[in-house]
Amino acid sequence: MKAFIPVIFILLLLIPFMADAEDIIKQGEVLGIERCIEIALKRHPGITSAEHAVNVNRSRVGEAKADYYPQIDGASGYSRISPASDTDNSLSSGAANSHDQYTGSVTLKQNIYDFGKTAEQVQVRNLDLDSSRSDLRNVSGQTVLNVRNAYYGVLKAVRDSDVAEEAVKQFQQHLEQAKGFYEVGTKPKFDVTKADVDLSNSRLALIKAKNALRLAIATLNNALGVPDAPEYTLEDNLSAEAYGITFEEAIGRAYENRPDLESAIFKKQAAERSVILAEKGHYPKLNGNASYNWTGEDLPLNEGWNAGVSLSIPIFTGFLTTHQVEGSKATLKVQSANEELLRQSVFLEVQQAWLKLTEAGESIPAAELIVRQAEENLELANGRYSAGVGNPVEVTDAQVSLSSAKTSYIQALYDYKIAHASLEKAMGVR
Numbered sequence: 001m002k003a004f005i006p007v008i009f010i011l012l013l014l015i016p017f018m019a020d021a022e023d024i025i026k027q028g029e030v031l032g033i034e035r036c037i038e039i040a041l042k043r044h045p046g047i048t049s050a051e052h053a054v055n056v057n058r059s060r061v062g063e064a065k066a067d068y069y070p071q072i073d074g075a076s077g078y079s080r081i082s083p084a085s086d087t088d089n090s091l092s093s094g095a096a097n098s099h100d101q102y103t104g105s106v107t108l109k110q111n112i113y114d115f116g117k118t119a120e121q122v123q124v125r126n127l128d129l130d131s132s133r134s135d136l137r138n139v140s141g142q143t144v145l146n147v148r149n150a151y152y153g154v155l156k157a158v159r160d161s162d163v164a165e166e167a168v169k170q171f172q173q174h175l176e177q178a179k180g181f182y183e184v185g186t187k188p189k190f191d192v193t194k195a196d197v198d199l200s201n202s203r204l205a206l207i208k209a210k211n212a213l214r215l216a217i218a219t220l221n222n223a224l225g226v227p228d229a230p231e232y233t234l235e236d237n238l239s240a241e242a243y244g245i246t247f248e249e250a251i252g253r254a255y256e257n258r259p260d261l262e263s264a265i266f267k268k269q270a271a272e273r274s275v276i277l278a279e280k281g282h283y284p285k286l287n288g289n290a291s292y293n294w295t296g297e298d299l300p301l302n303e304g305w306n307a308g309v310s311l312s313i314p315i316f317t318g319f320l321t322t323h324q325v326e327g328s329k330a331t332l333k334v335q336s337a338n339e340e341l342l343r344q345s346v347f348l349e350v351q352q353a354w355l356k357l358t359e360a361g362e363s364i365p366a367a368e369l370i371v372r373q374a375e376e377n378l379e380l381a382n383g384r385y386s387a388g389v390g391n392p393v394e395v396t397d398a399q400v401s402l403s404s405a406k407t408s409y410i411q412a413l414y415d416y417k418i419a420h421a422s423l424e425k426a427m428g429v430r
Contacts, residue, residue, distance in 0.1 A: 024039055024042070024043060024226060024229075025039065025224075025226060025229045025230055025232055026230070026232075027230040027231060027232075028230075028231060028232065028233065029232045029233070030232070030233045030234070030235060031232050031233070031234055031235065032234075032235040032237075033147075033148065033151050033235070033237065036147050036151055036220070036224060036234075037144050037147050037148075039224050039225070039226065040143050040144070040146075040147045040223060040224045040225055041140060041143065041144075042225075043224060043225035043226055044143050044223075044224070044225035045225060046139050046142075046143055046225075047136075047139060047140060047143060047225075049139075050132075050135055050136040050139040050140075051136060053132050053135065053136070054129070054132045054133055054136055056132070057125065057128045057129040057131075057132040058129055060125045060128065060129075061122065061125040061126055061129055063125070064118070064121040064122040064124070064125040065118075065122055067111050067114075067118040067121075068111070068118060070108055070109065070110045071108070071109045071110070072106065072107070072108050072109075073106070073107045073109075074104075074105070074106050074107075075103075075104065075105050075107070076102075076103065076104040076105075077101075077102070077103045077104075078100070078101070078102055078103075079100070079101040079103075080098065080099075080100060080101075081098065081099055081100075081101050082097070082098040083097050083098075099297050100297055100298075101295070101296075101297060102294070102295065102296055102297070102299070102301055103293070103294065103295045103301075104293070104294035104295070104301065105291055105292065105293045105294070106291065106292050107289065107290070107291040108289065108290045108291065109287060109288070109289045110287065110288045110289070111285070111286075111287055112286040112287060112288050112309065113285070113286045114280075114283070114285045114286070115280050115283040115284070115285075116280060117277065117280045117281075117283070117285070120273055120276055120277040120280060121277060123273050124270050124273045124274055124277060127266045127267075127269050127270035127273065128266075128267075128270055130266045131263045131266035131267050131270065132263075134259040134260070134262040134263035134266060135259070135260070135263050136259075137259035137262075138258075138259040138260040138263065141259060141425055141428065141430075142425070143223070144425070144430065145421055145422065145425040146223040147220070147223045147224065148417070148418075148421040149223075149418055149421065150216070150219045150220035150222075150223040151220060151234065152238060152414055152417045152418060152421075153216045153219060153220070153414070154213070154216045154217055154219075154220050154234055155234060155236055155237075155238040155414075156216070156238065156410055156411070156413075156414040157209070157212050157213040157215075157216040157217075158213060158234075158236070159238065159410045160209050160212065160213075160407060160410060161206070161209040161210055161212075161213050163209075163403055163406045163407055163410070164202070164205050164206040164208075164209040164210075164403070165206060166403075167202045167205065167206075167399060167403045168199070168202045168203055168206050170202075170378075170399050171195065171198045171199040171202045171399065172199055174195050174198070174199075174382075174385075174392070174395055174399075175192070175195040175196055175198075175199050177195075177385070177386070178191040178192045178194075178195040178392065179192055179195075181388075186388060187388075190392075191391075191392045194392040194393070194396065195392060198392075198396050198399075205403075238410070238413050238414065238417060239413065240360075240361065240364050240413060240416045240417075242361075243357065243361075243420055243423075245354075245423075247350070247351065247354050250350050250353075250354050250423060250426070250427055251346075251347060251350050251351075253427040253428070253429060254346050254347075254349075254350045254426055254427045254428055255343070255346070256428075257427060257428030257429055258346055258426075258427070258428035259428055260342060261339070261342055261343065261346060261428075264335070264338055264339040264342050265339060267335050267338070267339075268332070268335040268336055268338075268339050270335075271328065271331045271332040271334075271335040271336075272332055274328045274331065274332070275325065275328040275329055275332055277328070278321065278324040278325040278327070278328040279321075279325055281314065281317075281320070281321035281324060281325075282314065282321055283314075284311055284312060284313040284314070285311070285312050286309060286310075286311050287309065287310050287311075287312070288307075288308075288309050288310075289307070289308060289309070289310065290305070290306065290307035290308075291305065291306055291307075292304075292305045293305065293306075346426070349422075349426040350423070350426040350427065352422075353419055353422040353423035353425075353426045354423055356415070356418075356419040356422070357416065357419035357420055357422075357423050359415075359419075360412060360415040360416035360419050361416060363412045363415070363416075364409075364412045364413065364416060367405070367408050367409040367411075367412040368409060370405045370408065370409070371402070371405045371406055371409050373405075374398070374401045374402040374404075374405040374406075375402060377398045377401060377402070378395075378398040378399055378401070378402045380398075381394040381395045381397075381398035381399075382395060382398075
């Protein structure tokens with residue numbers, strides 16, 4: 001019985017986490033895109049990591065501010081002292097002079113003036129904090145984009161699977177029709193064999209479509225940060241909605257809103273401040289100090305105190321400050337180059353997303369027209385075959401063309417949604 005106690009204890013510890021996984025997504029829940037984004041922003045470990053990075057930098061701001069405040073230390077000690085003697089009877093003499101020594105002290109130190117070193121350090125840490133906050137926004141934006149891509153990927157996979165199922169049904173009907181014609185002697189055995197092969201191929205395509213759907217759902221669960229999510233249903237909004245924006249407007253919004261560009265700017269500003277901070281290493285520092293002391297061989301101890309100021313002047317530090325200044329200036333140049341590189345990358349990213357959105361928007365009407373034409377072609381092919389003047393190759397080609405047209409239309413809708421999401425991510429907006 002005792003062996004089960006640790007197991008029960010572990011299960012009790014896991015219950016809150018299991019309940020949390022169940023609470024975040026209900027069994028059979030219908031999820032929309034905004035609900036999926038909400039779940040990801042709460043559960044994705046990338047968000048959690050970025051949030052803790054913000055907390056780290058917030059703590060470092062507090063560390064930098066610590067030099068504004070007085071530093072108070074306390075110390076105490078006990079010693080048993082037996083002094084050495086140069087007489088012949090040294091052992092007995094040392095034992096006779098042995099005594100206890102008690103000490104205690106409280107020391108206070110205060111930075112009075114350091115030529116702005118502390119202020120610059122605080123400013124650098126505040127810029128680092130701002131940069132980490134922008135990084136958090138950037139991670140959130142990337143998480144949102146991943147969720148949207150995965151969400152629309154599932155919707156596309158569902159529709160592709162429906163097309164594959166429809167093709168199986170069509171080929172099944174064609175096989176039954178071919179068998180009926182063969183049995184009455186109006187069509188050759190070839191028609192039955194051809195229809196049977198087409199049905200087998202369509203079933204293979206359906207298997208692949210079903211597996212693609214399962215993979216798409218797994219990708220979405222991973223993007224949500226809930227890999228073991230229960231079964232749910234998605235709202236189907238795989239449709240094209242007009243999104244009118246010029247390239248100039250898009251790039252302008254990107255330069256204003258991109259959190260990674262904002263983070264790069266903060267890092268550059270922090271590097272500029274770091275140069276100033278490093279240069280202040282040449283300057284002296286004025287400190288105030290005071291202490292209260294207790295010492296003696298017996299209680300109560302003797303008391304004393306002292307207070308004063310000290311000025312430390314760096315005369316020669318082995319060129320440490322010089323190298324620190326040079327290193328800070330080099331870091332500043334790196335950050336400046338990184339900012340420019342990122343600006344160029346943002347320009348390219350916005351341009352690519354805008355062009356893809358434009359292309360996808362123009363492709364959708366053409367894809368719709370092809371679907372209608374393919375449906376008409378299949379209807380004619382089926383009619384000709386039913387009337388005994390067509391052949392199975394026409395029916396097969398027409399059905400394959402219709403499935404391909406529908407798949408292309410679904411792909412066009414998916415491409416439009418992905419391009420739309422990518423453009424908003426490139427602009428730094430939701």
